[in-house]
Amino acid sequence: MARIREKHPLWLRSCHWLNVPALALMVWSGLLIYWANDEYPGFFPQWFYKSLGIESRLAEGMAIHFNIGWVLVVNGAVYVALVFLSGHWRELFPNRQAIKDLPGAVLHDLGLRKDAPAQGKFNAAQRVAYTGVVFLAVVEVASGFAIYKPVQLGWLAALFGGYKGARLVHFIGMISFCLFFAMHLVQVMRAGWNNFRAMVAGFELEEDED
């Protein structure tokens, strides 16, 4: 007889799934903006712009970026607030055990080590990744505002070494987000249905041991 074990509360799933279209629009509109001035030449080849129809859409890109950005800021703030209020941080932040287990967890995922890391809600690698991506989001929002208002928020731009520094950080942050997303998809597929369903329906099924 399988037993229901509650995993992700509704607020967490809501924040998670709102992020999906909002982040996609943010990366997309960011590319529309980036095209207007290829700051890091050669990073994106011309066929990339052409095939996606990115060219000459700067105004549209900025309008989307500076509207949807607020959705992500609010969603992120709600998420971080609830992580603390709900006590979810205990299962999320890398604790001492997680840091000790991290190399083993990574080796296991790469297929170089047989024994799986202690799972709990999140294993060591997940704790590091899911906390890290929140920090990445904070850096991305901060560097974004530094580029958006380099005079009114001059102190923030200075924190990134000026306007151009903030742009570089913002760009690297975007690439990191995309890499996180790719890795996340792979890992979710590997983890299987029970794990994926938990992010949609909130629960996992556990086999009783008797």
Next chain:
Amino acid sequence: MKIKKPRLRTWVSFVSLGLFFMAFAFVWDSITRTPDDAEDISRGLRTGLEMNGRLWKELYSPRRTSYATPPPSGKKPRVNGEIGLESPLDLSSWKLDLPNGKKLTMADLKKMPRTESSTEFRCIEGWSEDISYAGVKFSDFLQFTGLGNHSGKTLDLDHLDADLFPFVGLETPDGEYYVSLDMESMLHPQTILAYEMNGKPLGDKNGAPLRLIVPVKYGIKSLKRIGKIFFSDTRPKDYWAEQGYDWFSGL
């Protein structure tokens, strides 16, 4: 609502997620839809940009300046766009049209106090460049010409009130390029009617004989080859805002 049965709960959850994505797509489509021939962005996105503009206008302070950079003496400033510069212009006959019917010559402008500044100049496309520039600070210009207030009273930067026009408009002599700005940004200490850039008189393509440099805005607002300056209670037309860009464009 707590559904005990895992199978039912799974179905309800996945259908809900599907409905959420459909709702998002529907809302997004209605916010961003524009007529096929429109140059402007959709009304929904525009409303968002205007709300952003109001927020940043509220947070604006003229005490926050764009950081000073070492003046790049002699380097040619980057040229980007020649709208409004294409018709030939006889520099010796150039005059600046003002709303009180007066016309100023370059000699008149050079009699006004000269201000130099150097900072990073930022294009809306994403590039930026350190520049130095010199000319008449716009607030000095208003004080010298007695313009900017409805009543004709001389501008007092320490006591700005409802007498002040809220908008400033600028146009090239041929009227091909036109911008409008909020008065607060025009009174910023780094906002200058410039006749020199990087230690040299303005080149043709950089807006000779007189151009605006307003570092608290994207470069699209820094109109080159000014032919006319005027004031308004309503927002005058703006070339790039008509093409879908943010009107406020403040930095």
